Amino acid sequence: MGEKLLLQVEDLHTYFYTLQGVIKAIDGVNLCVREGEILGLVGESGCGKSVTALSILGLVPSPPGRVEGGRILFEGEDLLAKTPAEMRSIRGSRIAMIFQEPMSSLNPVFRIGDQMIEVIKLHKKVSTGSARIQALEMLHEVRMPDPEAVLAKYPFQLSGGMLQRVMIAIALSCEPSLLLADEPTTALDVTVQAQILNLMKDLIRKRNAAVLLITHALGVVAQTCDAVSVMYAGTVVESGSVESIFRSPAHPYTRGLMECIPDPSRKSDKLKIIPGTVPDPVNPPPGCRFHPRCYKATATCSQIRPDPVRVGPGHVVCCHYPEEG
Amino acid sequence: MTRMPKPLLEVRGLKKYFEIRKGFLMRTVGWVKAVDGVDLAVYPLETLGLVGESGCGKTTVGLCIARLYEVTSGKIYFQGADLTSLAGEKLRAMRRNIQLVFQDPQSSLDPRMTIKRSVGAPLAIHGLAKGRALEERVADLLRMVGLDPQHMNRYPHEFSGGQRQRIGIARALALSPKLLILDEPTSALDVSVQSQILNLLRDLQQRLRLSYLFISHDLGVVRYMSSRIAVMYLGKIVELAPSEDLFCMPLHPYTQALLSSIPSTNPAHRAMRVTLEGDIPSPANPPSGCRFHTRCTYARAECAKLEPALQDAAAGRYVACHFPLSNSR
Ligand SMILES: Nc1ncnc2c1ncn2[C@@H]1O[C@H](COP(=O)(O)OP(=O)(O)OP(=O)(O)O)[C@@H](O)[C@H]1O
Ligand SMILES: Nc1ncnc2c1ncn2[C@@H]1O[C@H](COP(=O)(O)OP(=O)(O)OP(=O)(O)O)[C@@H](O)[C@H]1O
Ligand SMILES: [Mg+2]
């Protein structure tokens, strides 16, 4: 794993202006992805994981959305300063993406082969013949059974797991240095999910590409990622290496999340719960956004937003009273 | 488990085939064998977990038991009475004892109805309560699932996903059923809300002396909830065992593969995973012999020829495999 920073998101704010009010979907997010590293971005529904990815890609739907502040440095360049045309050429070549629903990213009326060949031709400026050869090679690499036959098929003729393999093949065919994967295996069964994650990991390592893996499944992160950032209500509350976060979660929210998942490897008597529900994004609580649900909250927590503090090597937490050990 | 009492629910040889129709004349060109010979039993006060990959037939089993589907063949006994041969008033009376809770509380609640009407509907339909008494019963039900009865005049969209699932549970409890079929009741919820609902379901089971058929593909959740677990693959039960035994020592290779695919939240377990190759075959055209043989690492020649029956493997365990794991290793 390289130590060089590939992507750095600093104090990002992305808001949606709706009739119900201003949704502060992203309200001060900091992230960094190193070369060749898999960073997991976890958090509950609505905490802003997808909007973070869309902000990086310059794809926030506008209106109603707008990036209101912050910096997104990718290979040293500020993506927020790029023109739409420049972003278009970065997407799919230097930054690729995979989404949860492969069906929605593939055109249902074109054959798999034609779609793959078109993408490869567009980004690599090669002939149809050599694009076809590369498409076949990529399908082979994602261990697709019978790649020749798959080229001639339509998306609906493939299973979810096979479609996700096609998406990975397309995303990696242009040799991106960063892959954004938004819940790439959530729609798949556990057995297929395990296959796809292993495959992604292998291919990524081989190419020394970096990945931002968005998921709400902590198990997926523990099994796949090198580092993890935990989001809560539009902010990143904790970041660090997978080992240190899973061994000693420092934010009460992270700890709560880990304890409320029924552990398949042992019988639990009573599940821990995090009381309450996620806050309304239009009127988030002041101070630390987690304080209304936190067992150790004090007056300070309801007034002052906690700054990041270091609790270990590369392990940072935004909490006034981090957990110990 | 020693000396079981009489089962509350017993399913024998259950089959449910769906027609595949094609062309201008809508001719039947084949059958999706969604459920293809399932035997299971749910005992009083227990939770039987039903797990398996997408499309293996879990929901179809649940809908057949609730008699929302006509079965293709097989018998469903509830407290000894065969539901498949009952009709009219008798069936209606029996069916009150079996209620369903679905994955998506959004789609099972009418958006134009207040919570009071939704939760009270089963009582009103069965003519069991009206007016003041109905309102009191609804208030009781809402309190039971941890909701404020003062909110009963609100509409579903005014509640969060977790609260809507509580409403769905309250409605399922309205007729004081004995068996709840819970079909992925927490799959659409966040983990923090999921744990609240799972704890609620366990409390209700104790308090109201309920039995559950708990359908899920999340093995962690199923282990937390169930006393026994049935593992389904392509329309068949391949293994059934007390939960702890199943997790500690799976007998069927499919169960083993399923267990090792669960992503553990311990990063140190990375190397231990055995992944299954290939996709799930289509239930319209299941493989010959043992349906799992196309993906099974231990398959031998006869597995492709002969279909194994679900057999007693002692100590309350059942397995459908020619070479169950403890014997072959
Ligand atoms: N186009 C939009 N218009 C208005 N609000 C939006 C829009 N897209 C997202 N939001 C809001 O931004 C917030 C963050 O949403 P986001 O999709 O990033 O969540 P997420 O973490 O990806 O959740 P999930 O796990 O459900 O995918 C939510 O409150 C959401 O309602
Ligand atoms: N009404 C129907 N008509 C035709 N086929 C159906 C119908 N309902 C289910 N099927 C098919 O029967 C099989 C079993 O479906 P079922 O919904 O019972 O699976 P499941 O185990 O509940 O899956 P999931 O985990 O995705 O909910 C699938 O192949 C499905 O496509
Ligand atoms: Mg999302």
Ligand SMILES: [Mg+2]
């Ligand atoms: Mg189902």
